[in-house]
Amino acid sequence: MCLILFAWDAHPDYPLVFAGNRDEAYDRPSAPADFWHDDARVFGGRDLEKGGTWLGLSLSGRMAAVTNFRERPAVRNAPRSRGDLAARFLRGDEAPGAYLERIARSGADYGAFSVIVGDGASLWYFSNRGTSARQLSPGVYGLSNHLIDTPWPKVAAGKQRLARLLGAGEAQLTAELFDILLDRTPAPDSELPDTGVGLQRERELSPLFIAGDRYGTRASTVLLIGRDGAVLFIERAFGPGGAPLGITEKRFSLAKVQTQPQIHADTRG
Secondary structure: OOEEEEEEOOOOOOOEEEEEEEEEEOOOOEEEEEEEOOEEEEEEEEEOOOOOOOEEEEOOOOEEEEEEOOOOOOOOOOOEOOHHHHHHHHHOOOOHHHHHHHHHHOHHHEOOEEEEEEOOOOEEEEEOOOOOOEEOOOEEEEEOOOOOOOOOHHHHHHHHHHHOOOOOOHHHHHHHHHHHHOOOOOOOHHHOOOOOOOHHHHHHHOOOOOEOOOEEEEEEEEEEEOOOOEEEEEEEEEOHHHOEEEEEEEEEEOOOOOOOOOOOOOOOO
């Protein structure tokens, strides 16, 4: 994924409120979100080139999402796929912190990445371009192609808009989260980061939703996990120029019931 906005244990009804855009070349083969044919415990999209995923859940309550980290020169032909980071966590049973500590020891095997993993009771973050893995406290977070909460314009704007929705019910929450994800407004030049790709490319990558000809937002996803373990997963697929290709909506229940409400005032900006 290239944009993740989420609220962890900050909504009265949903321990996890998640909205994300997967930006990718349109010609990279992938499968829409579904239960995996080779592991029916896992639900999520699938990268058909490498076999991993950018976002998924397991019926036991595990969740994983991964983004790349934009840097130049980029690592080419890394030994392992970043999507495998999420897939292996979803298939396993290792505690999130222990898993990330192990991943940290082999971080050089992957291209630059950030990954979020959780088991319903806790949520963790790690980047092989940052420091050590850390458990996330309740609040609102944003992640793009840098470290978590780096204040790129789309991250800052998305967090602010998400924070205003933390009392909303399902219908309003899903509708307005998609409004956020579908925002094509470019950032002002004065606010653009410098990641080594040049000014024009920074402009093209600055909107929350990218509608390019060869590369852009392939999927926008809203995920709500209730305190009773009920899941709502909605994925909207797009083609070149942002053309809509279809919607996947799935409701199911996790075997592991989520934590009890622990609402904190801090929404982290």
